[in-house]
Amino acid sequence: MKKIKGGVCAAQGFKANGVHCGIRKNKTKRDLTLIVSNVRCAAACVYTQNLVKGAPILVTKKHVADGYAQAIVCNSGNANTCNADGEAIAEGMCALVEKHTGIAASDVVVASTGVIGQPLSLEPIASGMSELAAGLGDHSDFAAQGIMTTDTVDKQIAYSFELDGKECRIGAIGKGVGMINPNMATMLIFVTTDAAISPAMLQKALSDDVKDSFNMVSVDGDTSTNDMVCVLASGLAGNSRIEGAGKDFTAFKRALNKVTTHLCRMIAKDGEGATKLLECKVSGAKSKRAAKTVAKSVIKSSLFKAAMFGADANWGRVLCAIGYAGADVDIKKVDVSFRSRAGELEVCRGGSGVAFSEETAKKVLSEDEIEILISLNDGRGKAVAWGCDLTYDYVKINGDYRT
Amino acid sequence: MKKIKGGVCAAQGFKANGVHCGIRKNKTKRDLTLIVSNVRCAAACVYTQNLVKGAPILVTKKHVADGYAQAIVCNSGNANTCNADGEAIAEGMCALVEKHTGIAASDVVVASTGVIGQPLSLEPIASGMSELAAGLGDHSDFAAQGIMTTDTVDKQIAYSFELDGKECRIGAIGKGVGMINPNMATMLIFVTTDAAISPAMLQKALSDDVKDSFNMVSVDGDTSTNDMVCVLASGLAGNSRIEGAGKDFTAFKRALNKVTTHLCRMIAKDGEGATKLLECKVSGAKSKRAAKTVAKSVIKSSLFKAAMFGADANWGRVLCAIGYAGADVDIKKVDVSFRSRAGELEVCRGGSGVAFSEETAKKVLSEDEIEILISLNDGRGKAVAWGCDLTYDYVKINGDYRT
Numbered sequence: 001m002k003k004i005k006g007g008v009c010a011a012q013g014f015k016a017n018g019v020h021c022g023i024r025k026n027k028t029k030r031d032l033t034l035i036v037s038n039v040r041c042a043a044a045c046v047y048t049q050n051l052v053k054g055a056p057i058l059v060t061k062k063h064v065a066d067g068y069a070q071a072i073v074c075n076s077g078n079a080n081t082c083n084a085d086g087e088a089i090a091e092g093m094c095a096l097v098e099k100h101t102g103i104a105a106s107d108v109v110v111a112s113t114g115v116i117g118q119p120l121s122l123e124p125i126a127s128g129m130s131e132l133a134a135g136l137g138d139h140s141d142f143a144a145q146g147i148m149t150t151d152t153v154d155k156q157i158a159y160s161f162e163l164d165g166k167e168c169r170i171g172a173i174g175k176g177v178g179m180i181n182p183n184m185a186t187m188l189i190f191v192t193t194d195a196a197i198s199p200a201m202l203q204k205a206l207s208d209d210v211k212d213s214f215n216m217v218s219v220d221g222d223t224s225t226n227d228m229v230c231v232l233a234s235g236l237a238g239n240s241r242i243e244g245a246g247k248d249f250t251a252f253k254r255a256l257n258k259v260t261t262h263l264c265r266m267i268a269k270d271g272e273g274a275t276k277l278l279e280c281k282v283s284g285a286k287s288k289r290a291a292k293t294v295a296k297s298v299i300k301s302s303l304f305k306a307a308m309f310g311a312d313a314n315w316g317r318v319l320c321a322i323g324y325a326g327a328d329v330d331i332k333k334v335d336v337s338f339r340s341r342a343g344e345l346e347v348c349r350g351g352s353g354v355a356f357s358e359e360t361a362k363k364v365l366s367e368d369e370i371e372i373l374i375s376l377n378d379g380r381g382k383a384v385a386w387g388c389d390l391t392y393d394y395v396k397i398n399g400d401y402r403t
Numbered sequence: 404m405k406k407i408k409g410g411v412c413a414a415q416g417f418k419a420n421g422v423h424c425g426i427r428k429n430k431t432k433r434d435l436t437l438i439v440s441n442v443r444c445a446a447a448c449v450y451t452q453n454l455v456k457g458a459p460i461l462v463t464k465k466h467v468a469d470g471y472a473q474a475i476v477c478n479s480g481n482a483n484t485c486n487a488d489g490e491a492i493a494e495g496m497c498a499l500v501e502k503h504t505g506i507a508a509s510d511v512v513v514a515s516t517g518v519i520g521q522p523l524s525l526e527p528i529a530s531g532m533s534e535l536a537a538g539l540g541d542h543s544d545f546a547a548q549g550i551m552t553t554d555t556v557d558k559q560i561a562y563s564f565e566l567d568g569k570e571c572r573i574g575a576i577g578k579g580v581g582m583i584n585p586n587m588a589t590m591l592i593f594v595t596t597d598a599a600i601s602p603a604m605l606q607k608a609l610s611d612d613v614k615d616s617f618n619m620v621s622v623d624g625d626t627s628t629n630d631m632v633c634v635l636a637s638g639l640a641g642n643s644r645i646e647g648a649g650k651d652f653t654a655f656k657r658a659l660n661k662v663t664t665h666l667c668r669m670i671a672k673d674g675e676g677a678t679k680l681l682e683c684k685v686s687g688a689k690s691k692r693a694a695k696t697v698a699k700s701v702i703k704s705s706l707f708k709a710a711m712f713g714a715d716a717n718w719g720r721v722l723c724a725i726g727y728a729g730a731d732v733d734i735k736k737v738d739v740s741f742r743s744r745a746g747e748l749e750v751c752r753g754g755s756g757v758a759f760s761e762e763t764a765k766k767v768l769s770e771d772e773i774e775i776l777i778s779l780n781d782g783r784g785k786a787v788a789w790g791c792d793l794t795y796d797y798v799k800i801n802g803d804y805r806t
Binding site for chain 2: 320
């Protein structure tokens, strides 16, 4: 597998663009993104489990019900959620795509991200669409920028891999920095590939993958109303189409996971106000489920996140979060270490503290990527969760987000 | 029912004191508290459900297993948790109480609060105990100060009420500002009363009460390892002893609830870094359980808490937190208003936004006590939860708590 350039345009058959159409006040910020394929694609999606669902999600569900789609349109600056006319607006966005590209509105995936509960007007979208469609090309970066809200960096990645002797490509863009605690799906992630795969197997690959990737990320414990992960597979790589389990399906899943895990790390590291990526690796759990529960609990603890911001090796907060996680754990067997580029520091063995140098601790925890290694010594269950520190800037960003 | 002075010393038969013995570095901070009764008391406790339990909790459970106790000793500055010798130290604290007061060590409730995972030495406790015991008197304030950690105010309250024609008194002290998300018990709360009541009925009253009081408070979503609520009932008021359900038991429960609810509000308002008390009142839920789930979810949302800090009427975050709460809610029926001393503001009706004046919103949300009123319009279930805003100071306090 090889990292390549091009993000969402790396796979054969895909073009993308992003423009500023006027939904966001700041004119330097792109706020409308379009991704199109030359051919109809097998399509798979997973969505937020929040009972409050953005109108675009309801419309997308209808459009991909047959397993196929050919374009993705997404705006930032407004979530089009909790609005009485939300579904009509989302359908209107798809109709505009049809008007300017010829792709049937019913083959368009639509998404929105931004403030909840503010009416979204079609006007800026209608006026921006011709520039957006006319400029379609190798512009994954513009597309990635068009879906950003408080993200500080655009998020894209692509890999090439081999299936059935044919070179395939898979790439993605993503956004998400706050209201992130996915439950069966997450933030906005658009993946494109030229591998040939049936809609059913594509959906299976995606549904399996999110359990260990996006569902293991938390920035602030708030599950968004507009989360969506969508994969489009054009089939243009020419491999023999994946119709069931087997070697090719495994290879495809591995490539998909490479892309999704990369985005998980990028999203956690760019968490609102974050200065540090926290990667919690749990091993030795009674079950995989228990390992995931423990990893998520540690990564979500406000107290632990604040301690990491302060580079304070307050491991008692790790133990505390393990204890209230709700998993079956024998606290007397728990070992904990912190690790970063600067070294590794053992802080707890068998549930009790180990003497350590505060100076070393500061050094290890002052890096911008910290691993929290937890051995439960009670089985073979393993899991990884990604999060970030809790900082002044998280409060600042969210104390006045609307205005 | 009448509010009276005296806190934990208001009830007949109780004396208290608090001193600085040297566990905390700051010499102006009391760090050791003792409450004693003239007579053996019916005793009831509830404890944290965290799998990591402070050593004092394990010792206290043994000491109150027979339903009786006569003293409470508590230190701040060190949680005596995750220490290999923790139980021996906690037993040592009880033995010191016996030595200086004559009350059997097995009748002593012991508690600790502070940093987890740092060895606690008996030395300062042994040297402070004679001053502490010699100074026992009407010193609820000293006792309340001796259990504070990052609390900014000491927390005490007392009421008088009538049982069986006799005047009774009930009072309490409490601490807790961070690591607060009680699960079956909470922070440290010590309640004393002179009502006569059997240990079994006292336990029933307390266990019922915490479900609607302390278990509905959240400061940061972290369930502490050392939470404990303890009630001692001396029986000195002379009422005929409560042995079962009935009018007197109901009156006692009402008085207990008055005290616990008062402390819930004090604890939430003094949440680490908090500038505002948030009181979320949910009505019209399909069940009481659903109402509680929704109220807790809103009060715990980091995004909503940050918006309240910024006096930003971002009601979409309330809807979002209702949506992911996990309760059976019909979002299309949800109404939301904000209320404070400055007025009431409707922001959402039937799941969609209502136009409102941003100026009025700022005025309503700039007060220091905010009610979030949620009508689910789908049944008769009701609940109240208490929380606080998320501020820069929460991050500051917890970024470097140990050092």
